[in-house]
Amino acid sequence: xxxxxxxxxxxxxxxxATNGALPATLLARYAEVKDLLALSDATFGxxxxxxxxxxxxxxxxxxxxLRRIGTxxxxxxxxxxxxxxxFLATLGVSAGNVWLVLAGLxxxxxxxxxxxxxxxAQGLAVQAARGxxxxxxxxxxxxxxxxxxxxxxxxAATAAVPLPVHLGGWGLACVAAMTLAGxxxxxxxxxxxxxxxxxxxxxxxAPARASRRPNWFSLRLLLPLGLLxxxxxxxxxxxxxxxxxxxATERGVALGSAxxxxxxxxxxxxxxxxxxxxxxxxxxxxxxxxxxxIGMIAGLLLLAWVPSATLTVAGLxxxxLxxxxxxxxxFARADQVPGLRPHSGVTWIALSIRVTAIGLSPAIGxxxxxxxxxxxxxxxxxxxxxxxxxQIARRPRP
Numbered sequence: 001x002x003x004x005x006x007x008x009x010x011x012x013x014x015x016x017a018t019n020g021a022l023p024a025t026l027l028a029r030y031a032e033v034k035d036l037l038a039l040s041d042a043t044f045g046x047x048x049x050x051x052x053x054x055x056x057x058x059x060x061x062x063x064x065x066l067r068r069i070g071t072x073x074x075x076x077x078x079x080x081x082x083x084x085x086x087f088l089a090t091l092g093v094s095a096g097n098v099w100l101v102l103a104g105l106x107x108x109x110x111x112x113x114x115x116x117x118x119x120x121a122q123g124l125a126v127q128a129a130r131g132x133x134x135x136x137x138x139x140x141x142x143x144x145x146x147x148x149x150x151x152x153x154x155x156a157a158t159a160a161v162p163l164p165v166h167l168g169g170w171g172l173a174c175v176a177a178m179t180l181a182g183x184x185x186x187x188x189x190x191x192x193x194x195x196x197x198x199x200x201x202x203x204x205x206a207p208a209r210a211s212r213r214p215n216w217f218s219l220r221l222l223l224p225l226g227l228l229x230x231x232x233x234x235x236x237x238x239x240x241x242x243x244x245x246x247x248a249t250e251r252g253v254a255l256g257s258a259x260x261x262x263x264x265x266x267x268x269x270x271x272x273x274x275x276x277x278x279x280x281x282x283x284x285x286x287x288x289x290x291x292x293x294i295g296m297i298a299g300l301l302l303l304a305w306v307p308s309a310t311l312t313v314a315g316l317x318x319x320x321l322x323x324x325x326x327x328x329x330x331f332a333r334a335d336q337v338p339g340l341r342p343h344s345g346v347t348w349i350a351l352s353i354r355v356t357a358i359g360l361s362p363a364i365g366x367x368x369x370x371x372x373x374x375x376x377x378x379x380x381x382x383x384x385x386x387x388x389x390x391q392i393a394r395r396p397r398p
Contacts, residue, residue, distance in 0.1 A: 004186070005129045011184035012126055013138050015075050015119040017145030018174040018181075022082050023051070023108065024146035024240075024266065025170050026089070028153025028259030029163065031244035033093050035255060037101070041245070041373065045365020048241045050102040052357035054085075054109030059351070062117035071125075072185040074118040079178040081111035083171030090163035113354065120331075125186050136277050136328050143270030143324075150266055154259035218339045224390045225330045225337075226352045228289070231387040232326035233353050234360065234380050235296055235319045239265040241361045243303075243316055246373055251309040261303075264313045265320035272324025280325060286391065288325060293388040295322025300381045304374040326387075 089104030156166040243261035247253040280288045299319030303312045334349045367376035
């Protein structure tokens with residue numbers, strides 16, 4: 001492996017880390033945001049869904065932007081856009097303007113969707129140049145960045161640092177790190193199928209003629225993968241948007257310390273992604289996914305119903321550790337679904353996740369207002385249960 005490829009691998013890992021660090025530092029202060037804006041659970045759920053709405057609104061724009069300006073410029077400029085959107089949201093919180101908060105979150109989510117595709121495209125280029133799988137370890141960079149952002153957010157809340165000062169300074173630091181890392185990105189390679197740099201195994205010239213939309217055979221393969229990814233996203237949504245609220249309102253944790261649950265989940269998820277490749281190789285993909293889904297179900301139920309704050313944090317950590325491999329494996333499988341252009345499966349899975357995420361937090365908020373937050377989290381656990389049933393029904397290949 002050349003020095004250029006090694007530098008590019010580190011650079012993409014930094015890109016993932018900054019992508020996780022930016023929103024996570026605000027997520028750690030969501031309980032404070034909810035309190036400052038005096039929102040009900042249902043209204044707060046609608047508000048934080050603005051990030052997912054903005055991301056879903058990007059649709060196929062990431063591919064267009066990548067073809068125009070390349071992965072380096074897209075990732076760098078997109079990171080700055082995300083930072084600016086989150087800063088705008090904090091200005092809205094300080095001004096007590098819910099609409100300004102919503103606009104900032106939506107703008108940040110829109111740019112985040114574009115950055116997500118760009119950094120994965122560069123990661124696939126590095127993986128192809130290296131000749132072995134490294135994308136999971138790059139995703140671990142996102143986890144450690146998000147954990148760092150959560151810790152910084154918790155410390156800022158404890159020190160009563162104003163939200164605009166906190167997000168402004170943290171945003172500048174992340175943009176600077178991404179700008180420096182982008183210099184080590186590998187040059188973009190144009191492909192017949194579009195902007196991606198992935199493998200496209202066995203496709204030859206077929207990608208140009210393959211369907212842009214999943215046919216029934218492809219859809220039968222994509223649907224269980226979408227369910228698997230949705231199970232992983234449901235754990236992240238509970239951790240991102242509701243862990244601080246749960247700890248503050250149900251477990252008696254101080255607002256300034258409520259972000260500890262999110263940090264525990266993200267740190268555990270990082271560990272799971274670092275060890276995930278070895279775990280899958282040792283026990284097999286099917287057994288690994290079964291074990292992960294069972295752990296996700298146990299972790300979610302533990303954090304929902306055990307009244308101890310310590311065990312609630314432990315449940316978040318278990319759910320985060322268990323969910324580590326679900327989304328990367330869902331994307332990897334989707335990239336190999338036959339009958340589609342290269343990486344079309346990944347695009348469809350990503351879009352379905354973002355569209356579903358729009359309604360996830362509002363649904364949790366509505367159920368919480370109608371009953372309780374623990375019951376709402378229990379209902380969300382159904383996604384992991386259904387994914388587990390789908391895995392049980394699937395016969396592993398020899």
